[in-house]
Amino acid sequence: MGNGTELGRVRGLGSAREGAHHWWHQRLTAGSNLVLMVWFFVSLARLPGLEYGLVHDWMASAWVAIPMALLVASVFYHARLGLQVLIEDYLHDEKQFVFLVLLNAFVVLGAGIAIFSILKIAFGASA
DSSP states (O other): OOSOOHHHHHHTOOSSSOHHHHHHHHHHHHHHHHHHHHHHHHHHHHSSOOOHHHHHHHHTSHHHHHHHHHHHHHHHHHHHHHHHHHHHHHOOHHHHHHHHHHHHHHHHHHHHHHHHHHHHHHTTOOO
């Protein structure tokens, strides 16, 4: 005994009651990363060349900017979920708290810069 209630074991809820939620989000972001990465590589392969101006004009389209922003958000969130598990498993006490704060800051800053860059191109920044 000592593993919680039978209902809790069936639902897959640990003591924090968030294990299945975290697992499910990681699987959803993995699937969205797969679909969006396939779209990204196929779209790049269909371009006649990879010169700066051509790629810039391609990125200026809303049909490209929206999936690119979704790809950035999904990749950064997926990375955050995976690294959070590593931090929680291998670090303890104040180290864990500090590294989780640094991880969240990195994810927000990195995704923010990438999405800002995509929007800047999409809304007409000159080449």
